[in-house]
Structure formats: C-alpha cells, structure tokens
Amino acid sequence: MGLEIIVKDLVKVYRIETVEVQALRGLSMEVKEGEIVSIIGPSGSGKTTLLNIVGGLSSATAGSAKVGAIEVTALKPYSDLNSHREHRVANDGHEGSQRREKPAGQEPP
Numbered sequence: 001m002g003l004e005i006i007v008k009d010l011v012k013v014y015r016i017e018t019v020e021v022q023a024l025r026g027l028s029m030e031v032k033e034g035e036i037v038s039i040i041g042p043s044g045s046g047k048t049t050l051l052n053i054v055g056g057l058s059s060a061t062a063g064s065a066k067v068g069a070i071e072v073t074a075l076k077p078y079s080d081l082n083s084h085r086e087h088r089v090a091n092d093g094h095e096g097s098q099r100r101e102k103p104a105g106q107e108p109p
C-alpha cells in the first residue's frame with residue numbers, strides 16, 4: 001500500500017543573505033500507490049531537498065507536491081505540517097493510522 005505522490009514544477013531556492021541557490025528548478029515526478037522508487041543523482045542535485053518538501057520538513061518556493069489527497073505545499077506550518085509528518089510520513093503510509101514507534105530524537109533530554 002502507500003500513498004500516491006505527484007510532484008509538479010517544484011522549485012526550491014535557498015537564500016543566504018544575497019546568495020541564491022536553486023536546489024530544484026521545476027521538478028515533476030509521480031510515484032504510484034505502492035510503487036517503490038529510488039532517487040539517484042549527484043551530490044547537490046536536490047534529492048534531500050525534494051524528500052524534505054514531500055515529507056513536510058521544508059517549504060517549497062513554487063510548484064506543488066501532493067501526497068495522497070493532501071497538497072503539502074499548501075499546508076500551514078506547525079499544526080498542518082505536524083499532522084502530515086505524524087500521520088502520513090512517519091508510519092506505513094496508511095492515512096489516519098497510528099504511528100507505531102516514536103521517531104528517534106523526539107524525546108526531551
């Protein structure tokens with residue numbers, strides 16, 4: 001099982017003071033429900049940037065990323081994105097099911 005992922009024209013620009021880095025320049029891809037894919041490419045090609053946006057850890061500059069029925073790029077920080085991470089990313093992909101283990105690093109010291 002799992003959720004379909006549809007990424008369309010995804011752009012991510014990192015800005016550090018006056019320097020801009022275009023990490024994603026209009027990326028489109030689809031992963032069908034239940035499909036297992038590998039994302040390969042040279043260092044710096046944007047693999048982690050893509051996964052961070054799809055997983056709700058980072059925002060996109062432009063474009064869309066849909067996970068199941070949810071448009072991730074339209075989610076609001078904190079409440080919506082936390083819910084996306086808790087219920088769609090950090091489990092087996094069944095929307096609405098409970099996470100079975102706590103992810104590492106989430107416990108207070």
Ligand SMILES: Nc1ncnc2c1ncn2[C@@H]1O[C@H](COP(=O)(O)OP(=O)(O)OP(=O)(O)O)[C@@H](O)[C@H]1O
Nearest residue numbers: 014016021022023042043044045046047048049050
């Ligand atoms: N937080 C950040 N601030 C500024 N630039 C960043 C940031 N994260 C990534 N970048 C830049 O964005 C581009 C894509 O980086 P990314 O980490 O997504 O690549 P990658 O394909 O995961 O590389 P690797 O194979 O080394 O893990 C690179 O030019 C990188 O330097």
Ligand SMILES: [Mg+2]
Nearest residue numbers: 044047048049
């Ligand atoms: Mg990486």
